[in-house]
Amino acid sequence: MTVEASFQLFLILLAVLAGTALLARRVDVAPAILLLLAGIALAFVPGMPSPELPPELILLLVLPPLIYSAAVAMSWREFKFNLRPIILLAVGCVIFTAFAVAAATHYLIGLPWNVGFLLGAIVAPPDVVAPLAVARKLGIPRRIMVVLEGEGLANDATALILYRFAVAAIATGLFSLPKAIGEFSAIVVGEALFGIAVGWLSLHARHWARDSQIEITLSLITPYVAYWLPEHVGGSGVIATVACGLYVSWNGPLLISAMTRLQGIFFWNLVIYLIEGLLFLLTGFQMRLLYERSKSFPLDDILIAIAIVTVMIVIARFAWTFPAIYVPRMIERIRRCDPAPPWQWAFVLSFTGVRGAVSLAAALALPYALPDGSAFPYRDLILFVAFGVIFITLVGFGLGLAPVVRWLGVARAGRNERFAELESEINARREALDVALKSLESITESRDLSEDVIRLLRARHETRSNQLPNSLDPDAQLLSAAGTDLTHELIEAERQFIHDLLRDGKITDEARRHIERDLDLEEASLANREFRCDVP
Structure with missing residues (x-):
């Protein structure tokens, strides 16, 4: 594809992204669903260039900012409080799903165990972009949101580590479970420490710079520094990026200036909006490439494989989520500190198993040949299944989440929670204004200030106080x-x-x-x- 054709395609994608996002708002559908469908439709337009999606574009260029921005937006306190369910889903459920897919594809369609496990590692991690977009509109309880966000931060790391182990096992024919467990533990600990160090260095460099443009540039570099080095030496890079983002989230407010924070929020919102939108569009574009390659496979085999894997990942998530929530609470200490949520919450968590572009990127990143020169086994079939699972789960679960949440009545608890949260926010604002007023009185007593300055400051305080509502009843x-x-x-x-x-x-x-x-x-x-x- 020429440079001019690539630029034209880029402009077309931006226009489609804006138009599709506007349509999604009008019809009240998650933008990711319509973007995927729009990408598929564009792929078959006559004369439309068919770009192949380079795996490095996602794994090295796109994934770090997505993970980092999500980690910075995450509350460290809430992440720590929900660490048990997050780890059980992000690590336990991913491993369980990978083994379940491996067993199903081995016994039902005859895939070798190592190939089935590789396929399982690719389709195991859920993508939270589309479910969270729907969940925020529905107003589901915040704890479900936190668990989903935390799972989305960490499950890619688990899946990509399993993916590397599986590819290495297929390429060499060797696999040692004790060695794999040791390497996994070393990667988790090493990357967490490295990510914290990068976060500390980034924050202090930005605080020293004291220039908004330089600080935002440093913030853009930060996730790549945290991701690339661990990935280059054989890790995943995801855990380091998550740790870096959480460190910045917790320590950044005192080191980042107000001007930089205001500009940075707009900048990162735009970056993530463009990355996610183009990602789903380009994912849809892969349909044309897969369609051309599908002629070498019987259509029945492809559809059967997609159906088996899709059913398996759905069953595996439900089978894992309910015990992961309720079995730990059989211990009295856990049950007393953290009472069990209603079964509807567990059902919503189980229902949000949407697969996304990371699964497709991992499939596309498979090598074409083994070290001995032979073709990588079942590579095209893995590609077909990954895309089919993404399409079915994104469209099916993405469209079905809103009716399910309404049917279960989960949004009602979210509205109660939101009401209490707004009340506490208003009280916090009032208390902060009271502290500021006391500070003003102390300043006026200790400094020689003119009456005009004092009058101006008191007027500012009264204006801000009057802007707060007295209550949240409908009339107010x-x-x-x-x-x-x-x-x-x-x-x-x-x-x-x-x-x-x-x-x-x-x-x-x-x-x-x-x-x-x-x-x-x-x-x-x-x-x-x-x-x-x-x-x-």
Whole structure:
């Protein structure tokens, strides 16, 4: 493909990404589902270039920022509190699924054990992008969200380590379980320590730089530094990136400036939006390549293999999740500190086993030949099955999650939780303002300040205090919403007047930009303080 054709395809993908995301919002469907379907449709358009998805693009360029941003957004306290279920799912369920797929494909379609285990390692890790997009809209309980996010952070590491062991076993014909366990433990510990060290170095370098552009550039470099070195020496890189992100999440607020944080949030949101969107589009594009290769395989064999593996990963997740939640609570100490959730929560966790682009990337990364020159066994079949499992789980489970959550009534608990969370947030804001007021009184007593300065600071405090609602009852919410809407209108009137002054030559563009920035920050602050909640 020429450079011009590649650039044209890139522009087409961006346009489709924006249009599909807008359509997804209108029809209330997870964007990942429509993006995958759009990619498949584009792949068969006559004259459309058919780019092959380089595995390195995902495993080395795309995966680190996705994992890092998710880890930074994760609360370390909540991650630590839910460490047991996260590890049981991210490690235990992935290994259990890989063995289950290996056994099913060996006994039902005759795949060798090592090939079946490789296939199991590829399709074992769920992708949380689409389920979380749906779950956030539905308002399911936060603990389910935290467990899903934590599982999504760590399960890729488990799967990629198993994947490397399986490829090495097929290539050499040798496999030692004790050696594999030892290497797995060393990788986990070594990468965790390395990731923490990279996070510490990154934060202090950014704090020393004290320049937003340099700090954001360093933040972009950070996940690649954490990922590439462990991956280069035979690890997964994922655990190091997760550890780095969690360290930055916990320690960053005191070392990152406010200006950098505001700009960095926008920058990373855009980066992740583009990466995830293009990733699902390009995943759909692989359908054309797989279709061309499928002619060498009987269609019945491909469909049977896809059906067996899909059913197996669904059964394996349900069979693992329920015992993983309830069996540990047979111990009184665990049950007393962490009571068992209702079975509906376990069902939702089990139902979110959507597979994504990492599974496809791992399949595409398989070598074409073994060290002795012979073809890699069952490579194309593994590709077909991986894509089929991604398609079925993403579309089926992605579309089915919302009805299942509503049927189980899980969202009701989420609304109660959200109500309590908003109340605690408002109380925290009020207490913080009280602390600031006491600090102002202390400052006025110890410093010689003019009355005008003190009056200005007290007015600022009263304004911020008055913006907080007295309660979250429906009448108060309607009143707060009306005030917010009117404030938006007043800001828009100011904005129009400033534009008129600029047009008439009464102010410069530089002055207009300064005023607009203040108006933009005030408008963004209004959006951040909208305490709206569906009262159960």
